[in-house]
Amino acid sequence: GAGVSQTPSNKVTEKGKYVELRCDPISGHTALYWYRQSLGQGPEFLIYFQGTGAADDSGLPNDRFFAVRPEGSVSTLKIQRTERGDSAVYLCASSPPLNTEAFFGQGTRLTVV
Amino acid sequence: KNQVEQSPQSLIILEGKNCTLQCNYTVSPFSNLRWYKQDTGRGPVSLTIMTFSENTKSNGRYTATLDADTKQSSLHITASQLSDSASYICVVSEGSSNTGKLIFGQGTTLQVKP
Numbered sequence: 001g002a003g004v005s006q007t008p009s010n011k012v013t014e015k016g017k018y019v020e021l022r023c024d025p026i027s028g029h030t031a032l033y034w035y036r037q038s039l040g041q042g043p044e045f046l047i048y049f050q051g052t053g054a055a056d057d058s059g060l061p062n063d064r065f066f067a068v069r070p071e072g073s074v075s076t077l078k079i080q081r082t083e084r085g086d087s088a089v090y091l092c093a094s095s096p097p098l099n100t101e102a103f104f105g106q107g108t109r110l111t112v113v
Numbered sequence: 114k115n116q117v118e119q120s121p122q123s124l125i126i127l128e129g130k131n132c133t134l135q136c137n138y139t140v141s142p143f144s145n146l147r148w149y150k151q152d153t154g155r156g157p158v159s160l161t162i163m164t165f166s167e168n169t170k171s172n173g174r175y176t177a178t179l180d181a182d183t184k185q186s187s188l189h190i191t192a193s194q195l196s197d198s199a200s201y202i203c204v205v206s207e208g209s210s211n212t213g214k215l216i217f218g219q220g221t222t223l224q225v226k227p
Contacts, residue, residue, distance in 0.1 A: 004156070033215060042117075042202050042217040043157070056214050091156055093215075102147075102215060104156030 002026075004105035006092050012111045013082055021077040021108045025094030032075050033102065034067055035091040043091055049075060082112045116140070117205050117218035125224045130193055134221045136186040136203030144206040148177050148188045151200045151220070160188070160201075193225045 005024040013019050025032050031050055035043035045059035052072045060066070064082075069075040079086055089107040117138045126132050138146070145164045149157035161170045161177040163186070169178045174191045190197055200220040207214045 035215075035217070040222075042219040045214060045216065048214050093156075101159060101162065104149075104158070106154075106156050 004092055004094050004103050006090075006105035006108050008108060009106060010109045010111075012113060015082060015084060015112055017082050019079050019082055019110065021079075021090050021110070023075045023077070023092030023094075023105060025073060025075070025092070026096075026103055027073075028096060029094035029103075030072070030097045031095040031102075032069060033093040033095075034075070034077050035093070037089045037091055037107070039088075046077070046090075079110075082110075084112045086110060087112045117203055117216050119201075119203050119218040119221050121221060122219070123222040123224070125226060126193055128193060128195055128225050128227050132190050132193060132223065134188045134190075134201050134203075134223070136188070136218055138184050138186070138203070138205045138216075138218075140184075140205040140207050140216055142208060143181065143184075144208050146177075146179055146186050147204040147206070147215075148175070148186075149202045149204055151202055153199070157202055157204075190223075193223075195225050195227060198223060198225045 007022045033048045034046040037043045047057040047067045048055050049069045064080045067077045089109050091107045093102045093104045095102045120135045147162045148160045151157040160175050163170050163179045165181050176189045179186045200222050202220040203218040205216050
């Protein structure tokens, strides 16, 4: 596609439920990043993939959060037993090999009620 | 801890005026520094990217500077327009390669008034 695509654009879920957020990176981009942004804050790093493997998952806040990228393209961020504090915009970005540019999707706004 | 700090937190200027946003970082090792513009409800969009050896880079009315010795960067906006109203985020890439983790500042919220 022309850009990074994230689905859904908005997700409302009840506390305790499981959610999956999807990111379709730009074709050919090997690096993929997940960030979380709370209102009025800068994006906070969650996890970064190079190809299929998680090169750095130190930003995942706890074991309720998990992300996969099984074929090195599409990635899914999974959140178990959601809490109200998980409410935020989840941003995905991708970057081509050996390139400094990172392109962001529009984000998924998650609201846990 | 690797950090990126920006100032001011918010700024209001009149249309046509210039402004300068600041960014200080402690990220090491440092790969590159980027400035992004984020409109409300949108993902960040890159304005400039500078590596260790670059001191200044321009993109239209946006000019970024970098002092890698003092670990400071600035973004200067010339002849501001209403459409410049957005958050401006300084982002530093950690690590020795261009594919390192991106560390974001909290952003400066700029409002341009007519």
